[in-house]
Amino acid sequence: MSLLSSARRIVVKVGSSLVTDEGRGVDADAIANWSRQLAALAKEGRELIMVSSGAIAEGMKRLGWATRPKELHELQAAAAVGQMGLAQMYESQLSAQGMASAQVLLTHADLADRERYLNARSTLLTLLAHRVLPVINENDTVVNDEIKFGDNDTLGALVANLVEADALVILTDQRGLYSADPRKDPTARFIDTAQAGDPELERMAGGAGSSIGRGGMITKILAAKRAAGSGAGTVIAWGREPDVLLRLARGEAIGTALLAATPKLAARKQWMVDHLQLRGSVKVDAGAAIKLRDEGKSLLPIGVVGVQGGFHRGDVIAVQTVEGVELARGLANYSASEARLIARKPSSEFEALLGYAAEPELIHRDNLVLR
Numbered sequence: 001m002s003l004l005s006s007a008r009r010i011v012v013k014v015g016s017s018l019v020t021d022e023g024r025g026v027d028a029d030a031i032a033n034w035s036r037q038l039a040a041l042a043k044e045g046r047e048l049i050m051v052s053s054g055a056i057a058e059g060m061k062r063l064g065w066a067t068r069p070k071e072l073h074e075l076q077a078a079a080a081v082g083q084m085g086l087a088q089m090y091e092s093q094l095s096a097q098g099m100a101s102a103q104v105l106l107t108h109a110d111l112a113d114r115e116r117y118l119n120a121r122s123t124l125l126t127l128l129a130h131r132v133l134p135v136i137n138e139n140d141t142v143v144n145d146e147i148k149f150g151d152n153d154t155l156g157a158l159v160a161n162l163v164e165a166d167a168l169v170i171l172t173d174q175r176g177l178y179s180a181d182p183r184k185d186p187t188a189r190f191i192d193t194a195q196a197g198d199p200e201l202e203r204m205a206g207g208a209g210s211s212i213g214r215g216g217m218i219t220k221i222l223a224a225k226r227a228a229g230s231g232a233g234t235v236i237a238w239g240r241e242p243d244v245l246l247r248l249a250r251g252e253a254i255g256t257a258l259l260a261a262t263p264k265l266a267a268r269k270q271w272m273v274d275h276l277q278l279r280g281s282v283k284v285d286a287g288a289a290i291k292l293r294d295e296g297k298s299l300l301p302i303g304v305v306g307v308q309g310g311f312h313r314g315d316v317i318a319v320q321t322v323e324g325v326e327l328a329r330g331l332a333n334y335s336a337s338e339a340r341l342i343a344r345k346p347s348s349e350f351e352a353l354l355g356y357a358a359e360p361e362l363i364h365r366d367n368l369v370l371r
Contacts, residue, residue: 003233003259005251007166009047009128011232012038013156013223014171018239019054019086025061026054026085030239032093034171037245038133039097044249047128049163051136051156052090058082083137090135100132105139111158114314118331118367121162122359128163153219157226157234164264164366168227169248170220171239176256177217179204196228196258224258231264233257278329280309280336281318282343282362289321292328293370298361299330301350304343311336319363330368333359 004010014034021027038048056075059082060068069075087103094101104124110116127134138155153170160168180188194201205217217236224234237244237255248254260267284292288303299319311317312335319328334342339362341353347360 002248002251002253003167003235003257004169004245004248007046007249009049009163009165010041010167010169011049011051011156011160011163011165012169012171012245013051013152014053014239015152015173016053016057017173018171019052020057020061023057023061026058026089028089028093031089032096034239034245035090035093035097035099037243038094039099040246041249042099042131042133046249049124049128049134049136049159049165050090051152051159052086053137053152055079055082055086055137058085086137087135094133094135100130102127102132102134104134104136106136106155106159107139108158110139111162114316114331115312116314117162118314118333124159124163153223154226157223160227160232161230164230165227165232166264168224168232168234169245170223170234170236171244172217172220172236173239174217174236175238176236177201177205177221191256192253193257193259196234196260197225201258221258228258228260228262229267231260231262231267233260277316278318279315280307280311280332281320282307282339283320283322283324284327285322289327292319292368296365298365299328299363299368300347300360301334301339301342301362302344302346304339304362307336307339307343309336313338317363319368326371328363328368328370330363333362333364 017023018030019027021030038050042048056078059078059080062081062085063078065078069078091101106120110120124134136155136159138152156168156170175190177191178188179191182188191204201221202218205221220236227234235248235255235257237248241254244254282304283306284299284303285305288299291297291303292299305322309317311332313332315332316329317332318326319330320326332339338354342350345353351357
């Protein structure tokens with residue numbers, strides 16, 4: 001059975017060589033094909049996010065550059081030029097399938113900073129709730145360090161973590177993972193299923209990417225390992241396989257499936273526990289304590305009776321009873337100063353008190369770990 005057969009929320013990542021037909025420019029037919037499949041899956045009630053490489057390759061074509069530049073400022077210029085065509089092509093092809101789309105540009109810093117992490121998460125989940133398909137790329141035009149995602153494979157995994165996806169699909173120009181390079185070793189065997197994070201996979205996957213993209217099979221193996229950290233399994237498959245997404249969703253075994261060892265919910269909770277570093281705390285009344293502990297609800301500001309510390313949005317805070325017993329820890333949607341203003345208040349008053357309306361919860365249940 002395919003990882004996708006029961007997956008509701010799926011992140012699909014496509015590489016540069018597929019998107020740009022080996023660097024010849026944005027491939028309208030390929031993007032139309034994926035858009036058709038994504039639309040069919042959306043009609044089944046699935047939530048889809050596309051992570052697409054190709055901006056730099058498209059920019060190289062538009063600028064008339066035959067080889068990928070090495071200077072960072074030239075790569076950024078190519079990305080700026082190419083992003084226009086890439087976004088336009090996805091928008092037109094998805095629209096032809098009756099799907100609304102949105103362009104989202106992310107950097108590693110967006111997902112490393114807790115406040116920006118929450119902002120990105122809220123934006124993506126809101127788009128999905130409105131049945132809009134996000135098309136995500138690394139923001140190559142502003143990233144100014146030399147540690148890049150690696151043809152967006154890592155970005156795909158980080159997005160899977162961010163939105164708690166059930167599965168990550170990495171479409172590439174290879175059938176999947178082999179035990180060795182089949183072009184050099186005739187005894188190389190195809191790996192159809194393995195455990196994500198198995199160190200042996202990294203040995204098998206050594207090697208660089210194509211001249212167009214920067215990722216190789218090793219970046220895909222590491223991406224699968226990262227995605228498994230939040231409970232998402234990964235499929236690595238040939239992007240030009242006919243109806244690859246639809247067939248995977250029907251349960252057909254295509255490509256290499258890398259399974260996550262830990263169920264999604266438990267994995268996310270463990271991720272939060274591993275990253276907990278308290279920045280403050282709030283005290284809640286008895287009613288809120290019952291809803292958190294016994295009913296698995298989110299923490300609403302109306303149940304908060306006290307705020308301690310100088311935390312910011314995205315910081316980890318403790319939730320305590322009025323007696324000081326710790327009930328839970330979680331990511332705060334509001335800063336300490338804002339929490340003091342909205343404590344004991346219903347969400348209908350937030351805009352008047354803060355000047356804007358954000359989430360109704362102080363801590364969403366998905367970002368909460370009971371102690």
